[in-house]
Amino acid sequence: MNILVLAILAILISAPAYADVIWPALFLVNRMVSWWSIALGLVVEYAPVRKLTQFDVKKSIFADLTMNAGSCLLGIFIIPVLGIGWEFFPGSVLYRFFNIGTFNPGTWIATFLIAVFVNASLENLVLRIGFKKHCGWRGFWWLSIANAASVGVAFASLWLGPMRS
Incomplete structure (x- = not known):
């Protein structure tokens, strides 16, 4: 019992x-x-x-x-999880090799690509399951191009109007 209490306390203190x-x-x-990014998409x-x-x-x-x-509701969880996955590997290897930190051009490019391909995959899945339309690889790439445009605007907005704390 004491070990269980200590484990719970350790989790609560470290979180x-x-x-x-x-x-x-x-x-x-x-x-x-954000509403404008979704509307543009x-x-x-x-x-x-x-x-x-x-x-x-x-x-x-x-x-x-x-x-x-569908891509918004699922992507809001999947994209950050894959982003943190990038941080562990291959990001951490690249950071040590090039002596750079987390917010570097390579990580931003990887983040952009993760967002584009996650959204395109989820949207393709919705079309296949929800609408019985199998768009194949050709459809996936067209959805990827469209997502690159909408994710690209959200991406550019980070530099045009940086987030404030």
């Missing part, structure tokens, strides 16, 4: 020590879930969705909304 840990994916996800992705699915206007809009809702 706040990690509350200030931050990595690039957290900054990017914060911008990606819906507009940019409408044409590829319409072309890939051959749905009528209403169903294309519904598919666009649904797949973006």
